[in-house]
Amino acid sequence: MLEDTADSRDYRVRLFYKTKPDVPKAAILDKMQKRAEGFAPRDGKRDSNRLDFRHPKHVANIGGKSVGATWSIREEEIEYPGDLTPFLPALEQSWLWDDAEGAVGDCEHQLVVVDQTASNMRPIERLQMMQFLVASIIEAVPCDAIYWEATEQFLEPKNFLDCLEGVAAKPWKAPGAFNVRVSRVIGYGERRDDDSRDMIVDSLGLGVLGWPDFQCHFRGLDWREIQQIVYEKALEVFEHGPKLQDGQAFPGINATQVWKCRFEEAILGPPRKVIDIDPGIPYCAGLRYAITAGVYVK
Template sequence: MSNKVFQQNLDDKKGPQPGGPYLIQMLFKEPVPMPDKEKMTAVMGKHIGATECFCYDKKMAGFAALDHIAEFQDGKCPVQLMVMKCDKFKGKGFDAFLLSQMWDCQEDRERIFRECRYQVVATDMLAAALPALERANLDADFLEALAELYPSCEAFYFQNCGKLFLAEDVRSHQIEGQDRFIRFGVNVRFFNIEGTEDMLIDTVGMSTLFLPDLQYHFHDMDPNWVVNHAYNVASYILEHDNPIKDGETIDGVADGQMCREIQWKCQYEDALIQPLRGVLDINMGKYASGGR
């Protein structure tokens, strides 16, 4: 746990934009060449399905995901998956606030930022037009293709949510379906509120799929229980395209497990902690803090 004190800053407009690109930064100790076109096309096809390489040069490679069609008012076209050339990584833009919430890589974080001097950036384009579940699975498939194409990658950083993972944790996971997006594309953050016994847990990353992030403002409950609850609710919202209406209730927590006998009320509010975004605030009944 970090003991650093941060200020609430809802003027910070740097946060991810709803529906914005799913940006993956792969970090390396040494420069890496762009894999050859045939290999990239084969690995993309293996993980994503029908793909077509529409650009390939020293600067970038682009693939059309032919099974994933983005529809717009004036037409439709396949979602594009872009991989940039290897570039220098200076480790800038990672302030103490972001670093404090990299829970999956705490022990290796400083070493990674010290040793990795190169990066390859990959992103989806036009994917905001897809249904949330389809995009979540496509982005997870894309990640798995990248992990195979770049075996010397040391770590993955997910810009939309601020998560950092060792590459081996990305390659060895046993998660299936849309929960892969929740694992890598959604960060559950934890804060102590200074001068009080209150805690705040929220998520970042759901807005990439135009789904609500979650927020819990509470006291006197094990925060790990609340973290697990947040991941479970995020998964439920993604799987069912957010069926939760303002004022409805969801199962609460007893002894660390979700419990039907306890109901927590949900309402849509603005986030208490940056980035500025709408959240689904979950009122934890007798454990709730703050006014709503």
């Protein structure tokens, strides 16, 4: 597995509200106790305005110092209520909520849920603790939309809660755990013809937990089939840990295809290490196509 600075990023989820929420700290703590016994306020007070939390289980010794993961809830206003422009990329990739635009556009307030100094946690536990806290918050003070910023997608709150209850043993199957994005690339440099129209399918959600995400830059293939392959590869990592190695190959869409993997920097943000899936000629695209086929791409 590659060393990756992406796993040091904070894990962030935003809860959107039409009206300003009154955050019930004590109620959130009560609900968290049922999900993660020991979860407690950092200031030791159930009724204070300080919304910072800790858990005694998630403490590590780093450089001779005891460093524990912390979780916080911050109240913020949405900068431009009703303006969906900043959220259009996420709305386009929100496969689980087709009509999210209406709810998101009506919201003016948000609670930002974030973990800090949590990169030493086991990935699954880190994901699950965030899921637990988000669920506890929206049970205590229901929101109108969830923006799972770590995976850049919007979720319908009721669907999130309903699904979370059914995947307790496999938190990666809950909505928001990871996303598989589909993007079209139009042109390189001065090229804008049909031959320069490629696509990128990539996963988002493993990198922030310390694992490599996946990407495939291709042309001439059905993006739905590539999306399914990337989805299955990401699912394998959650269930069994990273297994693919640099240079390793696996069967493509059909048994006659051999697709190779290699570690690369992600083409699309956020910056992170990925396992790049090379579908080979004539399907590979971008700089890889230029090198493999001897074609100069500006």
